[in-house]
Amino acid sequence: MNALDARAWTWIFVGVSLAVHAAVVVWSRARAASAYYVAERRSSPALNGMATAADWISAASFISMAGVVASSGRDGSVYLVGWTGGYVLLAVLVAPYLRKYGKYTVPQFVGERYASKGARAVAVGCAVFVSFTYVAGQLRGVGIVLARLVGLRVERAVLLGVAVVLLQAVLVGRRAATHTQVVRYAILLIAYLVPAIFLSLLLTGVPVPQLGLGGRLSAGGAGLLGAEPGRPLLDALDGLGRELGFGRYTGGTRSRLDLLASTLALMVGTVGLPHIVIRFFTVPKIRDARASAAWALLFIAVLYTTAPALAAFVRATYLHAVEGTPYRSAPGWFTGWERTGLARFTDRNGDGIMSVSGDPARNEVSVDPDILVLAAPEIARLPPWVTGLVAAGGLAAALSTATGLLLVIAASISRDLVKGLWIPRLSERAEVGWARGAATLSAAAAGWLAVHPPGHVAEVVAIAFGLAASSFFPVLVAGIFWRRATREGAIWGMIAGTAFTTLYVHWFKFARPDLDGPAHWLLGISPQGIGTVGMLINSAVLVVVSLRTPAPPQAVQDLVTRLRQPREADRAPGDAPAAGARARW
Incomplete structure (x- = not known):
């Protein structure tokens, strides 16, 4: 396949996508704070569920997740299980109660629930820190797509991506983001399913990728992989991997404790993600928040059940396409990505053969x-337009989440820090x-981290989830379900959990990356899973300090009781706490 043809199709799909987004932005540009932050609370549950799914299906989910599973096999399944289970946990455990509270941001809830400006300030810092780390991963994803599109090194393409993301986040707001994210979800879903269906048909003759994963090789698929027809796909993939010196694709090398800790960090970190939690504030009523969560789970499941199948298909075609190929005849997809710095051939034995x-x-x-x-359509020699479609989908996924994250940072600093703590009479325009x-x-600083990432996109995002788990999860859950939780417990819990996780990640990813391995990790837990330990530290500190400090004011305890009354939640619009619930600061 001609790589130039694929690039032309990429320009077409990306251009059309951006044009549609621009039209939606102009139509729904935010002019008031309520539109900028929560879309004036006019989003329907289905549309908000689709927009939430677009926020959720980030560059890590679209670009990186299947690639990590393809390269690491079973070990990469922590992302599938952790992120899917985490959304269920969020929808059931936290989202309806926070929506009933009726404010814009998580730090607002923390500040009023714990009756403390200090707790709110710490929550602002945690929200910005988590979102900053997460947005760095998204900007890296934007840079990867643009690098291939314009033929730049990925480091320069990241800077271009920063400008593209800011063009929307700075000029519009949550209302426009909601509408553009609905469009983006449609784009990224089609872009993800089309190559998966093509590859499933190519290898197994089954048009449903989820069924193709457990299917048997067709005659064409067997010829492509050099295996006998009728052999189970996963068995053929295990055999091909063993022949090349890899372990079983269906096996893994990470310890069970690390797998458990990493999965749990991704799950509970979901509950503390500010840009996802705020999505439940954009619907008119509390019952709509529950319906929105159900719609979002349905939209998310479509892609997440396709990812393991796509990963297996990609690994099979990649290994076959590269092994034994003369470098002088390297396929166009490899040389194209080589120019971005994301693919490399090192001729160790001097024979000029790629191994x-x-x-x-x-x-x-x-x-x-x-x-x-992104390279899967070219690797499998699918039509050039499929390559362009996948690139447009990857860009849509990265832009969608990056925009949502920047809006969270904006809301945390302007509403929670500046207006909430420094300048209470700040005008809406200011x-x-x-x-x-x-x-x-924030975008400029995150762009620097995206140029110097501590790992691949999914790994960076997993670190952000670990930070969310170690900072917000215990405080939010205790704030909803435990009346005795105090402001001192919340403050010191957030500080202890976040500090531990940050120092651990910094040590292995920046200070001493040469020690980044199971032999040096605490209990064999990787930096991607250490958020679970940070969460436990946060919880322990919160409980101990709360029990050793005076109980919260009665008004706060009454607020906690009201938050857990579903009947009242179904009757009230949820735009403000009940009378007397606002705590005294």
């Missing part, structure tokens, strides 16, 4: 897992100005 091996000393081909999904300035500075 893939599970032994690092013998392996000659290095391909970043983040490019495997507040939106502060929000846009905060988004601009």
Whole structure:
């Protein structure tokens, strides 16, 4: 397949996508704070569920997740299980209660529930820190797509991505973001399903990817992989991996404790993600928040059940396409990604033949897992338009989540910090100005981290989830279900959990990356899973300190009781706490 043809199709799909987004932005541009933050609470449950799914299906989900599963097999399943289970946990455990509270942001809830400006300030810092780390992963994803599109090194393409993200986040707001994210969800879903269906048909003759994963090789698929027809796909993939020195694709190397900790960190971290929680504030009523959660879960499940199948298809076609190929005849997809710095051939034995091996000393081909999904159509020699469609979907996923995250940072700084703590009489116009300035500075700083990432996109995002787990999860759950939780417990719990997780990640990813391995990890738990330990530290500190400090004011305890009354939640619009519920600061 001609790589230039694929690039032309990419320009077409991306151009059409951006044009549609621009039209929606102009139509629904935010002019008031309620529109900028929560879309004036006019989103229907189905549309808000679709927009939530677009927020959720980030660059990590679209670009990186299947690539990580393809490269690591069973070990990559923690992302599938953790992120899917985490959304269920969020929808059932936290979202309806926070929506009943009826404010814009999580720090607002923390501040009023714990009757403390200090708790609100710490929550603002945690929200900004989590969102900053998360948005860095999304900007990396934007940069990867743009790098292939315009032929730049990924580092330069990230800077271009920062400008693209800011163009929407700074100029519009949550209302426009809701509508554009509905469009983006449709784009990214089609872009994800089309190559998966093509590959499933190619390898197994089954048009449903989820069924193709457990299917048997068709005659065409057997010829492509050099295996006998009728052999189970996963069995053929295990055999191909063993021949090249890899472990079983259906096996893994990570310890069970690390797998458990990483999965749990992703699950409980979901509950503390500010940009997802705020989505439940954009619907008119509390019962709509529950319906919105159900719709979002349905939309998310479509992609997440397709990911493991796509990962297996990609790994099979990639290994077959690279192994034994002369470098002078390297396929166009490889040389194209080589120019971005995300693919590399090192001729260790001087024979000019590309060789893939599970032994690092013998392996000659290095391909970043983040490019495997984007390159899948070219690897399998699918029509050029499929390549363009996948690139447009990857860009839509990264832009959608990056925009939502920047809006959370903007809301946290302008509404919770500036107006909530520093300048209470700040005008609406000035507040939106502060929000846009905060988004601009945050995007610039996150762009630096995206240029110097501590890992692939899914790994960076997993770290953000760990930070969310260690900072917000215990405080939110205790704030809803435990009347005795105090402001001192909340403050010191957030500080202890976040500090531990941050220092652990910094040590292994930045200070001493040479020690980043199971032999040096605490209890064999990786930086992606350490958020679980941070969450336990936060919980322990919160409980101990709360029991050793005076109980919260009665008004706060009454608020906690009201938050857990479903009948009242179904009757009330949820735009403000009941009379007398606002705590004294």
